[in-house]
Amino acid sequence: MKKKFIEKMEKMVDVFFSDAWQAKVFAMIFSIFGVICFIAGFWNYIHFLFSAMCGLMVYVLFNELKSK
Numbered sequence: 001m002k003k004k005f006i007e008k009m010e011k012m013v014d015v016f017f018s019d020a021w022q023a024k025v026f027a028m029i030f031s032i033f034g035v036i037c038f039i040a041g042f043w044n045y046i047h048f049l050f051s052a053m054c055g056l057m058v059y060v061l062f063n064e065l066k067s068k
Helices: 004-018 019-040 045-065
Strands: none
Touching: 019 045
């Protein structure tokens, strides 16, 4: 029982700390921030710059995933 639990936990840790999974999580986070900054940009124009930076980060992350 304990061995099966430990094996399942080790598999979960391998997935959570894999490069592809972390890149997908970072892409989701930066996508959400980019959308929020884009919407906020209509009130404060500096947020358009932050939105563009988030979009660039998502683009770089997807290129990183494609290269592997």
